[in-house]
Amino acid sequence: MNQTKKYLVVGLGRSGVSAAEALLRYGAEVSVYDKKTQDEIEAPLVNYLKTQQVTCYLGTDPSDLGRYDAIVVSPGVPLDLPFLQKAKTLDVEIIGELELAYRLGKGNYIAITGTNGKTTTTTLVGEIFKNAKRKTAVVGNIGIAVTSTALVAQDDSWLVTECSSFQLETTEKFHPVVCALLNITPDHLDRHKTLENYAKAKAKVFKNQTEKDFFVVNYDDPVAYHLIQECRSTIIPFSRKSILEKGVFVKDNRIIVKDQSQNEIDICGVDELVIPGQHNLENALAACGIAYFCGISAEMISKTLREFQGVEHRLEFCAEVGGVRFVNDSKGTNPDASIKAIEAMKGNIVLIAGGYDKNSKFDEFIQAFDGKVKALVLLGATAPKIRETAERFGYQTIFDEKDMGECVKRSFSLAEPGDTVLLSPACASWDMYSSYEQRGKHFKSCVQELER
Incomplete structure (x- = not known):
């Protein structure tokens, strides 16, 4: 990365602050914007930014947009803000913190998205990988900024990443080795306007994958499964309703993985899951697909599934x-x-x-x-x-x-x-x-x- 590049970070929440810190570490010239005024932002944060020679636009729109090489937008910031629309006309690249982390850092990304079940599935996959002694970080929309981990990750690290539609719509080069789409139902229509636009944002999760990568997708969700037509990676469907020719499914009340050689691997009984509900069975199926096709043993997957208690604030x-x-x-x-x-x-x-x-x-x-x-x-x-x-x-x-x-x-x-x-x-x-x-x-x- 050219260390003389100029960046504007929009939004001073968790991901925005982390993005600014990452860019400063790489020697970039950094400006920040937040709709809050200086009096509304914690004084230690303002003082830190000023000691780092960061230009702060607080409560006022940034000026001279054409001088920036890129704008890094936090997930909660609407992309239709007038100054962002103006930046587009000036051909300033607009990306998100997830994209920035991918460009600056190292590690293998597992990207998990969907309307519901993201946090449970991401946490469960993280537990499986940790139990398998992989170098693992659980990051993203789950509450830990991706840049905070990507910059210290190694080539053999695994970044299990919960990805929202807001994060995905500002990606360009982001390339997970395994991604999962759990489901698509109407949500965030105040921002995306239509279900089609929302689905398009989710579909960016596999945009840069190749046939060497894996896309784990809900066979039972017609909106989600329809998107495989646009995908180049190896499709791993999961289903709690149908027995599949390949993928992860329920057979005789047991969770089964059928691999590309048509081998059936028994993981565990459905009634051995601690987390309640059919939706959590779907989350478990997706986690099995992710972990198994990343090379983790059936025994380790089974052990973790039988021990996993769920996440805070979800049932x-x-x-x-x-x-x-x-x-x-x-x-x-x-x-x-x-x-x-x-x-x-x-x-x-x-x-x-x-x-x-x-x-x-x-x-x-x-x-x-x-x-x-x-x-x-x-x-x-x-x-x-x-x-x-x-x-x-x-x-x-x-x-x-x-x-x-x-x-x-x-x-x-x-x-x-x-x-x-x-x-x-x-x-x-x-x-x-x-x-x-x-x-x-x-x-x-x-x-x-x-x-x-």
Whole structure:
């Protein structure tokens, strides 16, 4: 890399700061932009940037865009910002932090994307690789900036990377040796506008793969599987519904891998999985495909699957109070994710839902209640929209609350011993919280208050 190049980093969140640090390490001339003013950003960060001679545009648009060799955009930043559109007309390259990490660092990338299941699958694959004694880092949309690891990775390192559509749409040369597409359902339509655009962003995960690489894809998801027509790499389908000629599937209630030589390798029984729900079976199948075709033994894959407990904020059991179970599924940030959570629960549910509006529709979400959801407790910006949809389908047991604490209290009052209070919002958190993690932690603290 030419160390005299000039870069503008847009967004001073986790990935933006990491990108700026990486570029400074490589001797580039760095500027940063954030919509927040200097007073709204933590003083130590501002002081650090200034001591590094970084030009800061805080609360004001950057000037002289044509002088930059590239602009590095953080995932949460909309690409239709006026100054980014102007930069395009000046032929300034616009990339993301994932692309920057790939260009600057080393290591073998495993890229996992999809609407739902990314974090669980990424974490599970990371555990399999760590147990197999591979040099492994779990990075990306899971909460660890890719540049923070790529710059210290070695040629034999494995970067198990959760990739969002926002990250993938700003890639150009990114080339994972194995990638996985778990599913595609409507999400982030406030940004991508159409499902087709959303799918195109996801499809960039295999854009630069060759026939030597592997693409693990959900055979049961027609939108996702249709994309194999555009893929040059070796296709490894997985299915929980069909027995396949090659790939990963369920046969006689056992997880089977059939390799390219038509050998059937028994991994483990479906009932040996600890993580609940059909969606988690799909996540496990995908993880098996990734790990096996990366050369990890069936024994190690089986051992990890039988031990894996899941991830925080995804169907996470919190507590039992007065015979009522509380489950944190704050990571249910779209209707399809919450449908899967409802399906995974046994017995009656008091459901807490609502949050930031991503232009989702909630018809299928309400229809998935199927007699299991005895009461719906709503909060956040989408509460009126979800209420209207529920009432249109004849569902009437609905309560609106102003905050999470009131939601938890109301839900507990509605629940009976044996019921489950499930937080699965079907929406992002950004109207009330900075992240789904913050929302989930607040839910758990509210549950702890009940126990006192």
